[in-house]
Amino acid sequence: MYASLRRLSITIAAAGALATTAAFAVAGPASASTASTADASTGVSYHFQTLNNGADLTFNQLLGINDNDVIAGYFGSGAQGHPNKGYELWAPSTYRNENFPGSTQTQVTGLNDEGVTVGFWSTMNTSSMSNNNFGFYADNGHYYNVNFPTGDNASPQVDQLLGVNDHGIAVGFYTNGQGSNRGYEYNTRTHQFTRVLPPGFTNGTSLQSPSLTATAINNHGDVAGFYNQTSSQVDAFLRLADGQFITLAVHGASMTQAFGVNGSDEVVGAYTDGTGNNAQTHGFTWTPGHGFSTVDDPHGIGATTINGVNDHGDLVGFYTDSTGNTDGMLAQP
Helix, strand or coil, X not given: CCCCCCCCCCCCCCXXXXXXXXXXXXXXXXXXXXXXXXXXXXXXXCEEEECCCCCCCCEEEEEEECCCCCEEEEECCCCCCCCCEEEEEECCCEEEECCCCCCCEEEEEEECCCCEEEEEEECCCCCXXXXXXXXXXXXXXXXXXXCCCCCCECCCCCEEEEEECCCXXXXXXXXXXXCCEEEEEEECCCCEEEECCCCCCCHHHXXXXXXXXXXXXXXXXXXXXXXXXXXXXXXXXXECCCCCEEEEEECCCCEEXXXXXXXXXXXXXXXXXXXXXXXXXXXXXXXXXXXXXXXXXXXXXXXXXXXXXXXXXXXXXXXXXXXXXXXXXXXXX
């Protein structure tokens, strides 16, 4: 997954209010970085399904899938009068609305196997799509607001939770007053925050760290996301629980973003190649020892994003079809 209420791969926007019950813990320094840069090849064969909520067949994004095949997502483009509305999709076609109480817009961005969902919400639906965002998690019908405790927020505020594991550790980011994203973990049980930092940066030097977004976490505590390698180059990463930081970049791509990771450290996301009107977005999977594989929905080749993966290797995401609609996608090996 925003300065407006949109999905990560499109733009990044969020918001944040201080969580008054939260304790703050600092992250230790990351260990040495390694890099994985390779061409994306064709790998596993998938069976693709288009899954759209009947409430809006023009805009759906599927953002997470757990091991019980429950899918998190939303419909609505976020344009004024077309707000984001969150849902869970239970097989085969049961959509359960999930929206933060009192919100104008909500995206459900991730979920675990224990019934916890995460996402973000907004009180706004402006024509500029520059809306405030506030992170949340929901457990057994109870909703909890989560925003990183900082006095340096963007205006409007931007804070989002994007993934959660079975231990109740969620990941996300906030945007600071200078427009940089700051990734973090949040423990829903202890209410502690921990920064996710690029290699070479500690809490003491974090003000100078590049923009980084934490998007997913598995049960081992391995975190996926993306960060600004340079001012013009965005690369994905996988930070292992032991601190090892692995940079993931598709060869020749101007942007590689990771949005999901499963228990086998299979990372999924999207990369962009070409420029201007010739730019295309392709979904990918990356696995240790095998590298990158391109995954495009056959109805959206060059316009596909993979957002989530479960331990069975099932993928969810979205694509843009020939009529310009954004369609939810499930791909199963």
